[in-house]
Amino acid sequence: GNSVTQMEGPVTLSEEAFLTINCTYTATGYPSLFWYVQYPGEGLQLLLKATKADDKGSNKGFEATYRKETTSFHLEKGSVQVSDSAVYFCVTNTGNQFYFGTGTSLTVIP
Amino acid sequence: KAGVTQTPRYLIKTRGQQVTLSCSPISGHRSVSWYQQTPGQGLQFLFEYFSETQRNKGNFPGRFSGRQFSNSRSEMNVSTLELGDSALYLCASSLGTDNQPQHFGDGTRLSIL
Numbered sequence: 670g671n672s673v674t675q676m677e678g679p680v681t682l683s684e685e686a687f688l689t690i691n692c693t694y695t696a697t698g699y700p701s702l703f704w705y706v707q708y709p710g711e712g713l714q715l716l717l718k719a720t721k722a723d724d725k726g727s728n729k730g731f732e733a734t735y736r737k738e739t740t741s742f743h744l745e746k747g748s749v750q751v752s753d754s755a756v757y758f759c760v761t762n763t764g765n766q767f768y769f770g771t772g773t774s775l776t777v778i779p
Numbered sequence: 780k781a782g783v784t785q786t787p788r789y790l791i792k793t794r795g796q797q798v799t800l801s802c803s804p805i806s807g808h809r810s811v812s813w814y815q816q817t818p819g820q821g822l823q824f825l826f827e828y829f830s831e832t833q834r835n836k837g838n839f840p841g842r843f844s845g846r847q848f849s850n851s852r853s854e855m856n857v858s859t860l861e862l863g864d865s866a867l868y869l870c871a872s873s874l875g876t877d878n879q880p881q882h883f884g885d886g887t888r889l890s891i892l
Contacts, residue, residue: 711886712783712871715882769824
């Protein structure tokens with residue numbers, strides 16, 4: 670069946686540090702891949718997406734590349750800010766069904 | 780373009796009662812999904828409606844039900860509330876076709892006393 674495994678949190682980084690949140694998936698067919706972000710007290714917001722192998726999604730300095738050979742979609746940012754503190758979810762979509770990772774909490778300290 | 784709107788934002792109920800939550804999707808979106816989010820279980824899929832029909836369903840008991848109207852607005856109902864139903868309930872809408880992302884509302888925070 671389909672599933673998403675993402676890095677356990679919580680993750681604490683200093684401002685301007687490099688961020689990687691690992692995500693791997695299992696899926697039948699060719700899923701679309703997404704990263705969502707949830708700020709405190711809010712719903713989930715789409716951060717970026719990739720719909721086919723080798724696509725790179727990017728937004729707000731975050732990037733993730735669809736790696737079909739390793740079934741991965743790791744999220745990266747070169748220099749995090751305090752405002753990036755949130756929970757990040759890796760998500761796959763196959764046949765209109767969405768599968769969510771457990772979420773990784775990120776705290777960025779000044 | 781207005782986003783996904785969920786009402787109410789907060790709700791307090793007691794055990795045994797029933798509750799109805801509402802979700803208005805983004806204009807033009809035909810798919811509406813519901814999720815339950817708790818600290819212990821994370822984000823769990825309840826069900827998805829597309830063009831007034833339930834298209835996908837998660838593993839929740841029959842106390843959890845939903846429906847979708849012809850204007851794509853959706854409601855979720857929980858009957859015989861239990862303490863464990865306390866959670867943030869999130870609604871998400873999408874065009875409902877492959878590769879299209881979901882757009883989430885801010886959720887309804889349900890507390891059971």
